[in-house]
Amino acid sequence: DAGVTQSPTHLIKTRGQQVTLRCSPKSGHDTVSWYQQALGQGPQFIFQYYEEEERQRGNFPDRFSGHQYPNYSSELNVNALLLGDSALYLCASSTVSDDWGGETQYFGPGTRLLVL
């Protein structure tokens, strides 16, 4: 059973460019969340997708957008890249457990983005 997968693993872009990061959730999971982790910090919530809709958004500008497909995979798009967007971008998938009614988020290995 494959876990959460993300692509690409590493990416180098220049300021002003646009980037698309991809995530495939764990089998059986229908919810995808995206986080940004800057060096030396904990992950910060960007947004969450469920049933192809953005369910909640964190404190990130509109340059950050996303999409979820019918197969539950997801994309994170960042426009007009800034130097400060350099970070590890983590995708987490989850679903409501039949056993206890809650959700556990499982993280993918992340995409390391460097903006020059």
Place this chain on the structure above:
Amino acid sequence: RKEVEQDPGPFNVPEGATVAFNCTYSNSASQSFFWYRQDCRKEPKLLMSVYSSGNEDGRFTAQLNRASQYISLLIRDSKLSDSATYLCVVRNQAGTALIFGKGTTLSVSS
């Protein structure tokens, strides 16, 4: 005030030591609490959930004090393999996002 605050660290301990990490959270309405572990340049992995009654998993014990809005993690008999960053995590009120602390780095030496 940050939503989740942790001990700054780093913690450097010898093998076999007992080490405790502390964490406070600001939103008294928070319902779910976790400790995640993150190895260098890897993704965070769930270590354990934290329940009001306290819970134990082998050498690891987690406790929650709702009145003080305080969470702790105790690691007994530290192993070299315990070296990692430990992230205190609270689920937001809507039940969607995880809110992470900055993390506390543990280094266990022989």
